[in-house]
Amino acid sequence: MSQQVRDTILRKLDTFQEMPTLPVSLVPLLRYMEKPMEQMELQQIVDLVSKDKALAAQCLHMANSPLFGRRQAAQTIRDAVVALGFQRMRDVVVSCSVLSLSPSDNHGVDPTVFWEHSLGCALVCRQFASGIGFEDPGKAYLCGLLHDIGIIAHLWIAPREFCSAVEHARKDGSPLHEMELNSMGIHHAETGKLVSARWKFSDDVIEVAACHHDPSSASAHRSLVALVSLSDMLCRMSGLGHGITESRQIDLLEEPGFALLSQECPNLKNFDWAKFTFQLEGYMEEVHRLVSLLYRPQ
Amino acid sequence: MTVLSATSRAVESFAAPDPFMVRIRDLIYQVAGIFHADNKLRALEERCMRRMQVLAIKTYRDYYDCLTVKSIRQAELVALLNEITIGETCFFRNQPQIDGIRNIVLPKILEQRAKLSLRHLRIWSAGCSTGEEPYTLCMIMLEETATRLKGWTFEILATDLNERSLNHAKNGVYNAYSTRNLPALFREKYFAANGNDLQIDRNVKNYVNFSRLNLTDETKMLFMKGLDMILCCNVLIYFDGASKKRVIQHFYNGLLPHGYLFLGHSESLYGVSEDFRLVHMPSSTAYVKGKRNV
Ligand SMILES: C[S@@+](CC[C@H](N)C(=O)[O-])C[C@H]1O[C@@H](n2cnc3c(N)ncnc32)[C@H](O)[C@@H]1O
Ligand SMILES: [Fe+2]
Ligand SMILES: [Fe+2]
Numbered sequence: 001m002s003q004q005v006r007d008t009i010l011r012k013l014d015t016f017q018e019m020p021t022l023p024v025s026l027v028p029l030l031r032y033m034e035k036p037m038e039q040m041e042l043q044q045i046v047d048l049v050s051k052d053k054a055l056a057a058q059c060l061h062m063a064n065s066p067l068f069g070r071r072q073a074a075q076t077i078r079d080a081v082v083a084l085g086f087q088r089m090r091d092v093v094v095s096c097s098v099l100s101l102s103p104s105d106n107h108g109v110d111p112t113v114f115w116e117h118s119l120g121c122a123l124v125c126r127q128f129a130s131g132i133g134f135e136d137p138g139k140a141y142l143c144g145l146l147h148d149i150g151i152i153a154h155l156w157i158a159p160r161e162f163c164s165a166v167e168h169a170r171k172d173g174s175p176l177h178e179m180e181l182n183s184m185g186i187h188h189a190e191t192g193k194l195v196s197a198r199w200k201f202s203d204d205v206i207e208v209a210a211c212h213h214d215p216s217s218a219s220a221h222r223s224l225v226a227l228v229s230l231s232d233m234l235c236r237m238s239g240l241g242h243g244i245t246e247s248r249q250i251d252l253l254e255e256p257g258f259a260l261l262s263q264e265c266p267n268l269k270n271f272d273w274a275k276f277t278f279q280l281e282g283y284m285e286e287v288h289r290l291v292s293l294l295y296r297p298q
Numbered sequence: 299m300t301v302l303s304a305t306s307r308a309v310e311s312f313a314a315p316d317p318f319m320v321r322i323r324d325l326i327y328q329v330a331g332i333f334h335a336d337n338k339l340r341a342l343e344e345r346c347m348r349r350m351q352v353l354a355i356k357t358y359r360d361y362y363d364c365l366t367v368k369s370i371r372q373a374e375l376v377a378l379l380n381e382i383t384i385g386e387t388c389f390f391r392n393q394p395q396i397d398g399i400r401n402i403v404l405p406k407i408l409e410q411r412a413k414l415s416l417r418h419l420r421i422w423s424a425g426c427s428t429g430e431e432p433y434t435l436c437m438i439m440l441e442e443t444a445t446r447l448k449g450w451t452f453e454i455l456a457t458d459l460n461e462r463s464l465n466h467a468k469n470g471v472y473n474a475y476s477t478r479n480l481p482a483l484f485r486e487k488y489f490a491a492n493g494n495d496l497q498i499d500r501n502v503k504n505y506v507n508f509s510r511l512n513l514t515d516e517t518k519m520l521f522m523k524g525l526d527m528i529l530c531c532n533v534l535i536y537f538d539g540a541s542k543k544r545v546i547q548h549f550y551n552g553l554l555p556h557g558y559l560f561l562g563h564s565e566s567l568y569g570v571s572e573d574f575r576l577v578h579m580p581s582s583t584a585y586v587k588g589k590r591n592v
Contacts (some may be wrong), residue, residue: 066336069314236576237579247401249406251577253590254575274567274568278333278566279335282337283339284334286337
């Protein structure tokens with residue numbers, strides 16, 4: 001049974017049947033945003049975002065959220081870019097664009113919980129990265145945002161099977177990827193690897209999508225994968241876990257991701273996990289508010 | 299651009315915190331170990347406001363100075379901490395913590411305890427105030443007697459410094475405010491009406507042993523031994539760094555090798571003790587005594 005589901009999913013992925021194409025606004029944006037910062041021109045970003053009115057309005061919502069550090073409301077995209085700087089604005093724009101990738105037909109599972117998890121994880125990744133002196137917090141944000149892209153693919157190509165896996169996980173209090181594997185013969189990390197490659201995401205994003213539930217299988221971007229994996233776990237333990245409450249106890253310092261990340265970030269030894277956890281709980285409400293405000297199914 | 303003006307209205311109520319408020323928050327965390335996350339910052343602001351009114355101070359910046367550089371800083375810090383910690387308590391104060399104890403910690407402890415072949419649990423509520431916390435624990439344990447705790451016995455030790463609170467606890471009569479989080483199931487099963495108040499059941503009372511104990515009393519602390527769980531919630535905020543360290547050391551010694559220590563919501567042992575391991579459970583954290591496997 002699960003083998004059948006797996007085969008169907010793989011076949012659909014191979015032909016990319018039933019999958020959305022990337023939103024037109026996102027393609028040039030992702031590409032453009034990948035370039036080094038110096039090349040970025042204020043006017044170009046403003047133009048790019050402003051072309052899409054709905055996207056522009058969403059970006060303003062997000063840019064004005066305290067999650068992105070604003071104290072006074074920006075009225076225009078230009079204000080927002082000036083106030084937040086390029087990197088934060090890239091985070092905002094990519095987040096809003098990616099949000100439109102959800103299917104509208106939800107088969108009984110509210111897709112906003114997946115975006116809450118992704119946005120929450122992105123924010124946690126960035127904050128965590130800054131906290132331990134990780135080289136590129138912006139990259140950490142992007143990888144956090146896209147790490148569960150396989151879930152979005154499941155929502156498109158195997159919605160009924162996927163939603164029943166979610167229901168099981170909720171009832172059992174067990175991790176989603178384990179339930180997926182049980183009932184569908186494939187979990188969202190494997191799917192995520194295939195879709196993100198198909199969409200030509202950068203190598204680091206692909207590896208994070210593929211390995212975040214098994215960081216020791218990562219090769220080229222080990223510490224990035226480890227960082228996202230730990231952040232993902234923190235989100236799942238803090239009420240940002242796809243509406244699933246995993247009934248277990250976790251010692252982050254015993255997680256494989258911790259050992260991997262410590263090799264690169266010696267500061268990790270002195271990291272105040274308790275404070276970080278409380279901080280993250282503090283912005284959850286705002287993540288909920290923001291996602292419900294922004295969410296627009298295709 | 300109607301969309302955009304709607305946007306700016308929506309954000310007004312959600313401004314990022316004042317930078318000096320953030321500094322005050324960090325200061326409180328540093329001295330008292332309790333962290334006010336962004337969504338709790340309003341509450342901290344209100345507490346500061348109260349003090350600022352007393353001192354006739356207008357800005358957070360000036361108030362931050364009172365807490366850090368002015369000669370009154372020590373006294374003011376105590377005054378603010380008193381505002382923050384007003385001896386409040388209630389039944390089911392921290393639901394995720396209670397769920398974690400019941401569904402995750404209890405099975406783990408039973409497994410370890412069974413190896414010691416004494417089917418008895420000892421739980422300590424340190425700083426129990428008027429008794430809501432130990433009674434909550436007791437009801438949770440009673441709920442498990444037919445299932446997980448079948449064939450087991452347990453006792454709950456509940457201590458506080460304050461004699462009046464302890465008398466209230468022993469009396470076991472609670473008003474609507476302190477029972478506001480009490481689930482209907484528990485209200486019906488373990489309470490009787492007493493005028494407008496609720497009286498806790500005699501059977502629950504019998505499991506809880508109240509006594510007066512100052513947590514800084516070195517001698518008496520030595521007697522608190524053989525424990526499976528210690529709850530010390532919203533108490534350590536009153537202690538300075540050195541005495542906090544001593545109290546935690548006593549807790550460590552008093553716990554069995556598999557023992558757990560629980561603190562209040564948003565309280566942390568960072569910089570206080572490295573003996574305990576921090577663990578995460580759904581929406582709550584705890585400290586365990588056992589060594590890491592790595
Ligand atoms: C805010 S209450 C906490 C009640 C309960 N644990 C809860 O979290 O709801 C704090 C209690 O700590 C007690 N306390 C403060 N200092 C103490 C000390 N040195 N020894 C014992 N208890 C103390 C106070 O008397 C007060 O009842
Ligand atoms: Fe995942
Ligand atoms: Fe995830």
